[in-house]
Amino acid sequence: MKFLPISKTKAKKIALTVGKHAALVGLGLCGIALIMFFYYTWDLPRPENFTDLPFVQSTKIYDRTGKVLLYDIYGEEKREVVPFDKISENIKKAIITSEDARFYQHNGVDLKALARSFLVDVRLRAARQGASTITQQLIRSVYLNRDKTISRKVREIQKTKFLSGISTRFPLAKIPMA
Numbered sequence: 001m002k003f004l005p006i007s008k009t010k011a012k013k014i015a016l017t018v019g020k021h022a023a024l025v026g027l028g029l030c031g032i033a034l035i036m037f038f039y040y041t042w043d044l045p046r047p048e049n050f051t052d053l054p055f056v057q058s059t060k061i062y063d064r065t066g067k068v069l070l071y072d073i074y075g076e077e078k079r080e081v082v083p084f085d086k087i088s089e090n091i092k093k094a095i096i097t098s099e100d101a102r103f104y105q106h107n108g109v110d111l112k113a114l115a116r117s118f119l120v121d122v123r124l125r126a127a128r129q130g131a132s133t134i135t136q137q138l139i140r141s142v143y144l145n146r147d148k149t150i151s152r153k154v155r156e157i158q159k160t161k162f163l164s165g166i167s168t169r170f171p172l173a174k175i176p177m178a
C-alpha cells in the first residue's frame with residue numbers, strides 16, 4: 001500500500017489536532033477521577049480528632065473489694081485498651097512483622113501490595129487478596145466497614161493518606177492497641 005506524501009504544515013496541523021484531543025481526554029479523565037474521589041470521601045469524619053474517638057471496651061464487674069473480677073461482659077468484641085508504653089516491644093514488632101512487613105518503607109499505603117493484590121484478584125476474577133497496611137486496617141475498623149468494594153478502598157486510602165500526613169507512623173505511635 002502506497003501513502004501519498006503530505007506537507008509538513010499539514011502534518012503539524014494533524015499532530016496539533018491529535019495533541020489537543022489527547023489533552024482534552026486526559027483532562028476529562030482527571031476530572032472524572034477528581035469527582036469520584038470527592039464523591040467517595042466527602043462524608044468521612046475528620047481524622048485530627050481520631051484519638052478522641054471512644055474505643056468500645058468490655059464491662060468488668062468486680063467483687064466488693066474491687067480486686068476479684070467476677071464478670072467480663074462484652075458485645076461484639078472483647079477489648080481492653082492498653083496504653084502504648086505498656087505494650088512489649090516484642091509484641092509491637094510481631095504485629096508489624098505479621099500485619100505489615102513493609103511498615104517502615106511506605107507512608108500508610110503500600111502501592112506494591114496494592115498492585116500485587118490487583119493482579120491476583122484479576123487473575124482469580126474475585127476479590128481474594130488483601131493489601132491493607134496497619135494504618136489502613138485501623139481506618140477501616142474505626143470509620144468504615146469490611147465490605148470488599150472499590151468505594152470502600154478509595155475511602156480507606158484517602159483517610160489513610162490524610163492520617164499519615166498528620167503524623168508519621170500514626171497508628172502505633174498514637175492509638176492504644178486494643
